[in-house]
Amino acid sequence: MQFNNRRDLKANRKLLRNNLTPAEAVLWILLKGSKLDGRKFRRQHSLGNYIMDFYCPSERLCIELDGADHFTYAGMEYDRERTEYLNQHGIRVYVMKTQKF
Secondary structure (H helix, E strand, O other): OOEEOOOOHHHHHHHHHHHHOOHHHHHHHHHHHEOOOOEEOOOEEEEEEEEEEEOOOOOEEEEEEHHHHHHHHHHOOOOOOHHHHHHHOEEEEEEOOOOOO
């Protein structure tokens, strides 16, 4: 079974890439084209069942922008499980909480 960018998640990854939140769009402008100290980031890269907002393979770093859906008990539990899973695979997770004003 494929572990990275599984085929069954391809449509979801594409949907997420084509419908960035405003916060994701701004961050992508800053990250794309290796603008952050030459580090290459990918948008909507998946590992196992989880789709990471932004992933830097050379640093094994995931950046997650979590909005209102993540402020619920279910959302926080999902985030905890996601972070634990990614950490078990050697990926550090940096979470930025965002909200709509």
